[in-house]
């Protein structure tokens with residue numbers, strides 16, 4: 001290894017995501033080309049690199065560096081370049097120039113020790129200067145940490161995530177236990193932290209390593225929807241990962257059980273190992289749902305028949321038998337589940353239930369697991385519905401989210417109606433039920449044939465399968481065939497039958513295309529020209545392309561790229577920002593892809609802030625309102641009114657959303673859905689998936705592709721097995737306490 005010091009003369013290439021950089025250094029030995037991964041590099045900055053010479057056929061001799069350290073720039077030009085490089089919010093080339101003109105060589109000291117003085121710079125007020133000085137401090141810490149992480153081949157993106165989690169304690173915490181990275185940092189797998197640990201000299205069969213491997217296998221299984229794993233399966237999976245003796249793994253399982261990280265339930269055939277939080281959540285949900293369902297209420301002073309008749313008269317409908325049952329059960333029981341496919345009258349039934357309770361002056365609380373589902377519930381009921389997170393009053397401290405509503409400060413309401421409840425996972429259900437006390441009725445509404453929750457568990461299905469809680473299955477279709485083939489076909493697909501395609505003047509079309517590339521072209525044309533001009537749909541707001549796949553010609557990446565070009569093409573009037581493989585442009589339709597509880601939004605009208613709040617959630621759609629390459633800020637407008645500012649280094653939270661996966665579309669509805677149907681892995685191409693995809697459409701479905709794959713999906717009724725035991729626990733709880 002050799003060390004060279006010099007000034008960065010030119011940055012020839014740079015990938016912002018992994019930090020791969022090719023640059024020219026002016027050193028005391030002349031000009032040197034350096035290549036390698038650098039977290040930060042700026043023109044005119046003084047750097048020290050450590051590495052080896054390599055020879056490149058085209059570019060000749062280069063220094064491939066392992067580490068790169070930047071020293072604080074000292075020349076005026078260096079300081080200006082450093083400040084304008086996009087590291088600090090609100091500081092772009094113009095502001096950087098102004099700062100250096102004002103403070104000269106002291107510029108960086110001013111930002112660090114005396115930021116108040118920045119107010120002298122045009123455009124910088126108190127708020128901005130606070131943000132600038134906090135970001136500057138962060139950059140200084142990040143730099144040291146990045147230098148440390150680089151020796152372990154950790155990418156810049158992951159390095160930033162690590163820093164965001166551990167802050168200035170990063171190095172200390174990693175040294176203590178490198179495996180915490182795979183537990184704590186989304187995107188860092190066990191393999192990376194294992195490589196790091198081994199680099200630090202950890203023994204292959206150390207208990208430290210085995211325990212980390214076991215936890216990782218359990219977390220990965222939870223990501224696949226499991227609440228537990230049979231012990232044999234856990235051992236096998238861990239042994240494949242770690243390549244150590246099974247007996248050592250068994251020992252570590254015992255230790256983890258002793259330390260209460262894991263919990264074991266010994267059965268006759270096999271033993272089941274739980275990650276403790278899932279075990280606790282299943283137990284609590286089972287107990288609470290049984291307790292709430294066994295509540296005895298004073299008879300309500302209501303003439304139900306009269307209420308029903310009056311609602312029927314008002315709505316000019318006659319309730320079906322099951323709808324009537326759902327209404328009566330909801331009034332009499334502590335917990336009721338109302339399920340049914342599209343058009344089976346769920347909303348109509350809920351509205352009747354709400355009316356009856358409200359006539360009794362009882363408080364009805366409405367909620368749903370996602371922002372879009374809550375918004376739709378607000379529209380269909382004409383009353384406010386909140387996301388479960390908001391209802392539970394989440395708060396966010398550092399990286400940890402907590403709910404302020406719990407058993408001590410429960411949700412105030414006589415009746416809680418939860419829509420789209422098939423999307424609730426076991427942990428969220430636990431938090432929700434904790435905050436519901438006796439005296440409150442719970443009505444869970446949903447469609448169990450949708451894709452299951454993203455998180456672990458099979459909550460709604462398990463509660464139904466326990467056969468211990470009142471369930472009403474609405475099975476009569478009210479949205480009729482003359483009106484909607486979407487509904488008819490959804491029900492056909494659900495029963496394993498082939499849908500009716502291309503009826504005249506209908507709303508369900510299949511366009512045969514025999515290869516993905518032709519389908520891609522057709523989808524672009526449908527979205528950008530044919531559907532907008534023929535039916536007057538807004539190509540961005542009304543039409544949503546859904547796809548099963550991420551990769552391939554009709555995967556989201558390819559579709560988004562082509563749709564962006566067709567619907568929001570390049571223009572000198574629209575600013576752009578490239579982030580990794582994604583190119584963002586003003587006007588783009590985007591989606592937030594992770595829950596961010598402390599991201600601030602503002603409702604602004606005529607320059608005035610009308611309302612402020614925090615939290616943008618996984619699955620929220622928005623449009624890019626502006627990209628400011630001077631301030632390094634990208635603004636997105638959500639729900640047509642909430643403005644959110646993203647600093648350029650948090651753009652990994654956004655994705656183009658002209659096309660989204662069917663999984664991400666759960667809980668949302670769109671006027672028009674276009675969906676490609678081509679070959680893909682059978683794990684993905686399931687009946688559940690096509691059913692979920694088409695039921696997202698209110699007015700029109702257009703499938704594009706090969707019929708044989710539509711057949712394949714409809715026949716593929718494999719509901720991926722999820723290991724969960726809520727149904728059993730509900731039955732056991734009743735056996736022990738109520739029989």
Ligand SMILES: Nc1ncnc2c1ncn2[C@@H]1O[C@H](COP(=O)(O)OP(=O)(O)OP(=O)(O)O)[C@@H](O)[C@H]1O
Pocket residue numbers: 317318319320323340341342343344345346347348349478479
């Ligand atoms: N008993 C009924 N008699 C006649 N029409 C009904 C009845 N119940 C519901 N409908 C009508 O059927 C349509 C679908 O009902 P609703 O919206 O309640 O169903 P849903 O299960 O919520 O399904 P989706 O959300 O897919 O519309 C609506 O137009 C509604 O007015």
